[in-house]
Amino acid sequence: MLSVNSEIGALKKVIIHRPDDGIARISPKKAVELLFDDIVHLPQMKEEHEVFRRVLQYVIGEDNVLDTERLIEEGLDASPEIKEELIDKVIEYEELPPSNKEFFMSLDANALMKLLITGYHQDEDHIYFDPIPNFIFTRDIAVTIKDHIIITKAAKMARYRENLLARFIFYAHPFFKNLSKEDRIINLNHLDKFPPSKRGEIVSLEGGDVMMVNDDFVFIGCSERTTEYAIESVKKVLFEKGLVNNIAQINIPNDRSCMHIDTLFTIINHNDIVCYKPTIYDGVSSNVIVYRKDGSEAVYDSVKSFFLHEINPNANFIFSGHGVSPYQEREQWTDGCNLVALRPGIAISYDRNPKTDMALVDAGYTIIHARDFIRDVEAGxxxxxEMTNTIIALPSNELSRARGGSHCMTCPIVRTTI
Known part of the structure; x- marks a missing residue:
């Protein structure tokens, strides 16, 4: 059912989250607290995300683009016991009066789903708790490793309710029911299996820091959001389960501008990597430690060196901003390196990184705007x-303000095997 063994195998099923109405209630002060970088115009953001969704649907099929709202709603109907557990956990975490439980339990699945995501009940005109604006970045909530799913654990408490909802989806929805029965869920929130260290370090790992690259290698970034202790904990389980033989810990600066490794590089084709040159190619403030199942290790002074020696000697690095300052810094900031591959050589970007587009064209890619792509598909x-070496550029005036690109906005759960 689940199957991901690369970053570029043809995408067959993916989870996304449409921008929800809770985002419209975020004030400038709250934006900082909720880890949202700007105040967005929600109608425009929804329109841009709808273009994104339609691109996905035209490439992989409408039934294969799974929306979190529908998954949660269907899970609430299908699993009453897990629904009650979720309500209990949300009430406890949000420090609501226990008396709210009766009201929450009385809501139909659609109304409860909207309340759990947005924090707001329209009929009551009651704000129960804050929205979770980063839920649009479904990459962070879970990662598929072959036929297993890792339910991640966010570094910041502002994202904790996202985590509760992710757990609910994978335990409660009928599509995922067998995962738990077959011991194919690696739940980092299970404290008996993933306890704090003896020095009090907690397990903190977000999906933007994890890449299933090939049958033998998983990349995990050590970053602002993912700790070395978390990598050690996950590494042990992945090796014990025999899922991979090598785990590459990619150390990057602990900085907001590059909070996950997928903000610094993504793989879009068999040989092509779109990346931020200073960190990935030059190795500034970065290195790679490879841990092997047999206990041996290797260290590389840059991601470039690691790629060429361990992954692909023919790797071709395409630089954001064409590798020239200040454009490379500007376009890395606006997610010029954060592309999701729909299959080898076909990827989705934002339409606001012209120097990166030039670098992609120089590497043999055609750039087509997403709206033009949709129009031309509909016109036949x-x-x-039949497309080859094509980058589909999304409208991004508002989406980019949230600080995440197409890679961040997708949680692939099925890709063809490479």
Missing amino acids: KINPD
């Missing part, structure tokens, strides 16, 4: 199955 001028 483009067959998505």
Whole structure:
């Protein structure tokens, strides 16, 4: 059912979250607290995300683009006991009066789903708790490693309710029911299995720091959001389960501008990596430690060196901003390195990084705007199955303000095997 063994195998099923109405209630002061970088115009953001969703649907099929709202709603209907557990956990975490439970339990699945995501009940005109604006970045809530799923654990408490909802989806929804029965869920929130260290370090790992690259390698970034202790904890389980033989710990600066490794590089084709040159190619403030199942280790002074020696000697690095300052810094900030591959050579970017687009064109890619892609598919001028070496550029005036690109906005759960 679940199957991901690369970053570029043809995408067959993916989880996304449409921008929800809770985002419209975020004030400038709250934005900082909720880890949202700007105040967005929600109608425009929804429109841009709808373009994104339609691109995905035209390439992989409408039934294969799974929306979190529908998954949660269907899970609430299908699993009453787990629904009650979720309500109990949310009430406890949000420090609500226990008397609210009866009201929450009385809501139909659709109304409860909206309340759990937005924090607001429209009929009551009652704000129960803060929204979770970063839920649009479904990459962070879970990672598929072959036929297993890692339910991640966010570094910041502002994202804790996202985590509760992710757990609910994978335990309660009928589509994922067998995962738990077959011991294919690696739940980092299970404190008996993933306890704090003897020095009090907690397990903190977000999906933007994890890449399933090939049958033998998982990359995990050690970053602002993912700790070395978390990597050690996950490494042990992945080796014990025989899922991979090598885990590459990619150390990057502990900085907001590069909070996960997928803000610094993503793989879009068999040989092509879009990346931020100073950190990934030059190795500034970065290195790689490879841990092997047999207990041996290797250290590389840059991601470039590691890629060429361990992953692909023919790797081609395409630089954000064409590798020139100040454009490389500007375009890394606006997610020029954060692309999701729909299959080898077909990827989604933002339309606001012209120097990166030039670098992609120089590397042999065609850039097409997402709206033009949709128009031409609907007119029969483009067959998505026949495209090669194409970057589909999303409208991004508002989406980019949230500080995450197409890679961040997707949680792939099925790709073809490479």
